[in-house]
Structure formats: structure tokens, C-alpha cells
Amino acid sequence: MDHDEMPELDELLARTRVSALASLTEHIDVEHHLEIIRRACTADQDEKAAAPTTTPP
Amino acid sequence: MFDNAKAITSTLGQERDEFVRDDFLPVVWSLVAQGASVEEATDATQQAMIVACQKWPHPSPHAFVRLVAKRVFIDATRKARTARKLHERLSSLYDRTPAPAADTKAIFDAETTYVHGLLAQLPKRQREVMVHTMEGLSAEEIADLTGQNFATVRSNLRHARIKLKHLIRIRKE
Numbered sequence: 001m002d003h004d005e006m007p008e009l010d011e012l013l014a015r016t017r018v019s020a021l022a023s024l025t026e027h028i029d030v031e032h033h034l035e036i037i038r039r040a041c042t043a044d045q046d047e048k049a050a051a052p053t054t055t056p057p
Numbered sequence: 058m059f060d061n062a063k064a065i066t067s068t069l070g071q072e073r074d075e076f077v078r079d080d081f082l083p084v085v086w087s088l089v090a091q092g093a094s095v096e097e098a099t100d101a102t103q104q105a106m107i108v109a110c111q112k113w114p115h116p117s118p119h120a121f122v123r124l125v126a127k128r129v130f131i132d133a134t135r136k137a138r139t140a141r142k143l144h145e146r147l148s149s150l151y152d153r154t155p156a157p158a159a160d161t162k163a164i165f166d167a168e169t170t171y172v173h174g175l176l177a178q179l180p181k182r183q184r185e186v187m188v189h190t191m192e193g194l195s196a197e198e199i200a201d202l203t204g205q206n207f208a209t210v211r212s213n214l215r216h217a218r219i220k221l222k223h224l225i226r227i228r229k230e
């Protein structure tokens with residue numbers, strides 16, 4: 001690969017990702033989404049626990 | 058015994074929470090850099106995280122959640138395209154303009170928007186490989202994640218870099 005040919009490109013791409021993540025941090029409340037994900041997982045576990053077993057005793 | 062099971066569940070819960078905290082925004086950005094709006098990317102990431110967490114503990118949650126998020130996004134895009142076509146047809150009937158696309162320019166700075174614009178000019182496979190490379194994934198991991206073989210990943214990455222350099226040079230001139 002020709003990584004040495006244009007170090008500015010790599011710097012620009014690295015800077016972009018850091019900057020984009022910083023911007024997203026300001027706009028997206030990850031803790032809010034984590035709470036939704038937790039609830040969905042708990043509901044799924046409860047559903048699985050309540051489901052009747054099909055295997056013979 | 059019960060306390061032990063409770064402790065394991067609690068540890069798994071903590072691992073899962075850490076995973077969501079660490080990976081949520083990177084997965085959102087990965088989709089945005091591949092053409093999604095922030096809203097679409099956030100929804101797809103949330104759905105993918107739910108699937109990953111329902112399968113927790115997962116052997117490779119980072120790759121799995123990116124794969125599922127991409128599928129959710131593609132699926133949602135197809136549905137939205139169908140809805141948009143219907144909307145356009147109805148709009149022409151009623152002489153209304155279609156709804157505007159989500160404005161990512163309001164969220165990202167000028168340089169980030171510029172790079173997203175450059176990435177958008179790459180062919181789909183090259184863009185996908187480039188974005189995952191920017192995320193720090195190796196060519197082997199990208200091959201696993203995208204279903205391309207290793208040589209194709211390397212080739213796509215090389216072509217993507219050449220094209221990006223070319224686009225940047227054009228802008229400078």
C-alpha cells in the first residue's frame with residue numbers, strides 16, 4: 001500500500017473520524033439508547049423465561 | 058449457587074453496557090460515512106445493539122453489530138425508497154414537494170462534511186472498506202465483515218486511496 005505517498009490523507013481521515021465522533025457525542029445521548037437496549041433485552045429474557053419448554057421432562 | 062449466578066449475570070450486564078457505551082457512536086458514524094443520515098444510523102445502531110445484546114455474550118460483538126446495523130440500514134433504506142416513490146407520486150398528484158433529507162451538515166464541522174462528501178464519491182465497496190479502515194479494522198477483519206476476500210479488500214482500499222488523493226488534489230488546484 002502507498003501510505004507514505006500522501007500522509008496528509010491519513011491525517012485528514014484520522015482527524016475526520018475523531019471530529020465526527022466528538023460531534024455525535026454532542027448530539028446523541030448514548031445513555032438514553034443504552035436504557036432502551038437494556039429494557040429490550042430484559043423483556044426478551046422475560047419472554048424466553050415465560051415460554052413453555054418443548055423438551056420432554 | 059444463586060448468588061454466583063447473580064454475579065455472572067451482573068458481570069455480563071456490565072460487559073454489555075460497556076460494549077454499548079464504547080461502540081454505539083463508532084457504529085453510528087460508520088453508517089453515516091457510508092451514506093446514512095444521523096437519524097437512520099442511530100435507529101439502525103440501536104436495533105443492531107438490541108440484537109447483539111439479546112445474544113450476549115457474543116464471540117465477536119464488534120463485527121456482529123456492524124454487520125446487523127448495515128443490514129438494518131439497507132432494509133430501512135429500501136422501505137424508505139418505496140415510501141418516497143409513493144410520496145413523490147402522491148405529491149405530483151397533489152402538487153406538493155417531497156420531504157427534505159436529514160441535514161447532517163448541521164451536526165458535523167466543515168472538514169468532516171467535506172470528507173463525508175469525498176467518501177460519497179467512492180464506489181460502494183471501496184467506501185465500505187475505506188470507512189472500516191478509518192475505524193481501525195484490519196484487512197482480514199474487513200474481509201470477514203463484508204464478505205469480500207482479502208485480496209479484494211486490499212485492492213478496494215488501494216483504489217479508494219488513489220481516488221481520494223485525486224479528489225483532494227483537484228480541490229487544491
